[in-house]
Amino acid sequence: MHSLININNSKVSLACLSGLAHVWRAGELGAASLQTISTGYPALCGVLPGGGWPYGAMTEVLQPQAGQYEWGLVAPALSALQSASPAGLVVLVGAPYCPFGPALGARQINMQRLLSVSSVKSPVKNDGPAMLWATREALQCADVTAVLAWLPDARSAHLRRLQIAALSHNKLLFVFRPLQAQHEASPAPLRLRVTGIAHAASMVGHNLQVDVFKRRGPLLAAPVLIDTRPPRLAALLVASGERIHQHAPEPAPALFDLSGILRKPLHALDRTASLQH
Numbered sequence: 001m002h003s004l005i006n007i008n009n010s011k012v013s014l015a016c017l018s019g020l021a022h023v024w025r026a027g028e029l030g031a032a033s034l035q036t037i038s039t040g041y042p043a044l045c046g047v048l049p050g051g052g053w054p055y056g057a058m059t060e061v062l063q064p065q066a067g068q069y070e071w072g073l074v075a076p077a078l079s080a081l082q083s084a085s086p087a088g089l090v091v092l093v094g095a096p097y098c099p100f101g102p103a104l105g106a107r108q109i110n111m112q113r114l115l116s117v118s119s120v121k122s123p124v125k126n127d128g129p130a131m132l133w134a135t136r137e138a139l140q141c142a143d144v145t146a147v148l149a150w151l152p153d154a155r156s157a158h159l160r161r162l163q164i165a166a167l168s169h170n171k172l173l174f175v176f177r178p179l180q181a182q183h184e185a186s187p188a189p190l191r192l193r194v195t196g197i198a199h200a201a202s203m204v205g206h207n208l209q210v211d212v213f214k215r216r217g218p219l220l221a222a223p224v225l226i227d228t229r230p231p232r233l234a235a236l237l238v239a240s241g242e243r244i245h246q247h248a249p250e251p252a253p254a255l256f257d258l259s260g261i262l263r264k265p266l267h268a269l270d271r272t273a274s275l276q277h
Contacts, residue, residue, distance in 0.1 A: 037172065040076020041226040048190070049216045053077050056170040058163045060188035062179050066096040066150055069194045069208060070176050072228025074148065075107040081145050081172070082110050088145030091138040092116040094131040096150055106230045128153045132162070139165040139173060146172035152181075160187040182213070190215055197225070 036052030038045055045051045053059055053074075063069050078090055090113060092099070101111045117134045119127035128151070135149040139162065147166075151158070159175065166173040175188065182193060191214035197207050211223040 035170070037077050037081060039073075040080070041224075041228075043224050044210055044226055047212055047215075047220055047224055053172060053174075054190060055172055056167045057190065058159065058166055058173045058175055058188040060159075060175050060177060060181075060186055060191045061194055062177050062182050062192065063194045064179055066152065066176060066178070069196065069228070070148070070174070071099075071104070071107070072208065073194060073210070074174055075104070075109060075228070077172075078146060079108040082113055083108075085145050086110075086113070087143070089113055089115050089141075089143050090146045090148065091141075091144050093135045093138060093147065093149040094118060094151065095148070132158050135162055135173075135175075136165050139169050139171050144171065146174070148174045148176070150176045152178055156185045156187065163187045163189075186214075188214070 034050035035055040036048070036050035037055070038052045039048065048054075061070060061073065082088065082090070092114060095116055095118065099111065099114060099116070104111055104114075117131075117138070119130050131149065131151060132154060135147060135151070138144050138147045149162075154162075154175070154177070162173060162175065165171075179193065182191075190212070193211040193213055195209050195211075197209055208226050208228045209223045210226060212220045
């Protein structure tokens with residue numbers, strides 16, 4: 001019986017395979033032919049395939065509470081994206097809170113180019129199917145450069161459709177979900193677990209811990225620590241902390257010297273005991 005496949009003629013050069021965007025070695029980051037935008041944090045860029053947030057792919061961010069850490073994480077990239085494409089729109093789907101203009105302005109984000117989409121079905125909880133539909137439609141819009149979607153109840157099949165839409169239209173897509181979703185299957189090529197750092201640690205330059213637990217490459221040995229505060233605010237907090245430390249009041253001296261009194265027995269029985277010794 002003749003083999004249907006000629007092994008000698010079917011050899012493929014590993015060099016050719018390594019040049020494909022969706023092929024990578026298990027021990028190396030899959031960075032070949034991958035279009036990315038810098039996160040704005042060198043430590044984080046150093047552990048991401050391609051050195052930044054990927055275009056045409058879903059980045060899934062898991063955090064303890066919606067609205068807690070996402071803006072600090074993605075703000076530098078959104079600011080750079082708006083600078084490169086001033087006419088482009090950044091679409092927010094199902095945002096838990098209305099964006100605060102001055103805070104985003106401090107991060108160099110143009111509020112005039114943000115479009116927020118929410119459900120009128122419930123003022124408290126967004127309609128899941130409607131938010132999925134809005135996310136998919138935004139990814140297909142030519143004027144949209146990035147989509148941020150809060151989809152706490154989305155299932156793997158729903159996320160797969162969004163991943164395909166992001167890939168087909170080469171868009172930046174961030175999906176924010178609760179920490180409990182880390183145990184669920186996800187088609188996202190990049191998954192992050194984001195938690196805060198205690199206030200005492202934040203004063204030395206870090207306020208966010210990022211654990212990249214899924215990426216095109218080897219497992220990350222340790223979480224990445226970054227400072228997501230605006231530069232001016234971070235500098236102000238550091239200067240304030242140093243000023244408080246330098247001007248901390250010294251303990252006031254005692255009004256009376258009690259050392260001699262404390263050395264003497266204060267009770268008759270104590271005096272007797274001291275004489276016996």
